[in-house]
Amino acid sequence: MTATLEVRNLRTHFFTRAGVVKAVDDVSFSVERGQVLGLVGESGSGKSVTGFSIIGLIDPPGRLAGGSILYQGRDLAKLDERDMRHLRGNRIAMIFQDPMMTLNPVLRIDTQMIEAVQAHIKTSKAEARTRARDALGMVGIPSPEERLNSYPHQFSGGMRQRVAIAIALLHNPDLLIADEPTTALDVTIQAQILAEVQKLATDHGTALLWITHDLSVIAGLADRIAVMYAGRVVETGEAADVLDRPAHPYTHGLIGSVPSRNKRGDRLAQIPGMTPSLLSLPAGCAFRGRCAHASTACEQEPPVAEPTAGHAVRCFHPIQGAPA
């Protein structure tokens, strides 16, 4: 069976005046039907750009500079805009990071939902409205019929994100890209939405690409995890492998900085240093300046090692054995 999504050697570069920003540089991963892939990394590591590349919404000065994005075997990178539009919001949907900004402030919810229905199904307005109402009900919005007549500013952040999720799920997509949809929300609502999206995804066999900078959010959710650093995937594998036996020093550090994994009273472990500027990446491993295991070998491009089958690490000195 072909994977719902298989990203191979994807490169997305921004050709800015200051230079070429290699926001995504040689990224590969795949997501199977009904599976959840957690894409983890610090701010600026290229997670959102990866998501937008898949759904075909990279605007100039950015463009796909290489690689392929296979959706059920078809390469989206080669698809023309028309065909891509038929997939967008229909077979491939996306939820954005900031719920306060994803809905158009001057259009009513029903307008924004009906157009989303009618973009992909030839149907009457009344029919589309019914679908929209049912979708709102499904994501747990009380009295959806009345809420359809509201404007976005009449909803709380959590409710807005539910509306956005309802819109994304209108056509039961095969692939859902969730770009940190819960970071802007408080913890209880975060957990609710997380559980709901996961349920909806498993019910429909949707492949889920869950983007986050917080490992603890996806620890219980993801089947597989891909860790991104400075535009590259530095470690991928089964969630259990990556979480329990992290092999890349960066993943190791990330797990160390998740509060629940620290003993009480311990100081939170932090990865020292900052993400390097993508404009002036050092040659070799980009994590070199922050890595406790760095050697002169790391000035070369690190090879991909596989400590166990299906667990890949881009590092000269992968950490072996004990969990963080």
Add this chain to the structure above:
Amino acid sequence: MFTWLLRRLFQACFVVLAMTIIVFIGVHVIGNPVDILISPEADQAERAKIIAEMGLDRPLWQQYAYFLGGALHGDLGRSFVFNEPALKLIGGRMPATLELAVTAVLMSMCFGIPLGLYAGLKPNGILGRVIMSGSILGFSLPSFWVGLMLIMTFAVQLGWLPSTGRGETAEILGVRWSFLTWDGLRHMAMPALNLSLYNISLVLRLTRAGVRETLPMDYIKFARAKGLSPARVIFVHVLKNIMIPVVTVLGLELGTTIAFAVVTESVFAWPGMGKLIIDSINVLDRPVIVAYLMMIVLIFITINLVVDILYTVLDPRVRLETKA
């Protein structure tokens, strides 16, 4: 909403009252009509008689009280020159000015919005740059000079359009309008274009700025992620956001356009209020000047009120606040 309206009306009355005082005193400062209106041959007794007839022998405050008393009954005095009620005189000329100004404002939307949209969507294209440079000319070229150039080109050289007067008119509800006949429209074309040039530039720049500001918004990206057509994204999602400032500014500009029609009406001998006021100032026909200025004040206040109401209708976020 109701108390808000009441407060606005009360404010409006106060503004009108204040304006009567300023206008009345101002007009008395600019000159004494007696010197112009009474023939130099008239003897002393005749002079005194006419002065008394016009009420000019009384102290200023009495003249003002008399004027105010009349104004409350809708009587702004009789023209010294035409010996007709000033209000009737202005009322008779108003339709010509109104249709010219409204046409000019409509034209500025018809030209300004599409040009601004184009310049906003293609900011680096040659045409986009040409449009922006052109708008600077629209702001800075003096209106009378452009008017003369228009006449030179389209009336004198090409002979396509008539250069003076209103042309044929047709009557609705006892008022004569030029826009109802083909000949009238041909007469209106040049003066309306002349009058709208500034507003075209204004609308164009507002629209372009709005497009540039709206396009990078998350909700536009989300609209695209739903799979909407580019036309739907631009004409519904982008344009609806831009229409709020454009309509507001343009509404407010209507008052200015009416007031500035003076120049255009003089150049094209368009028999509107502006032409009348220039003639009246030349002979110091005080009642007409005062009535005209009062009329302009009233028009400004009405337009401001209407625009405020329109603004709340257009922008759902404002609507809620006024209700609260």
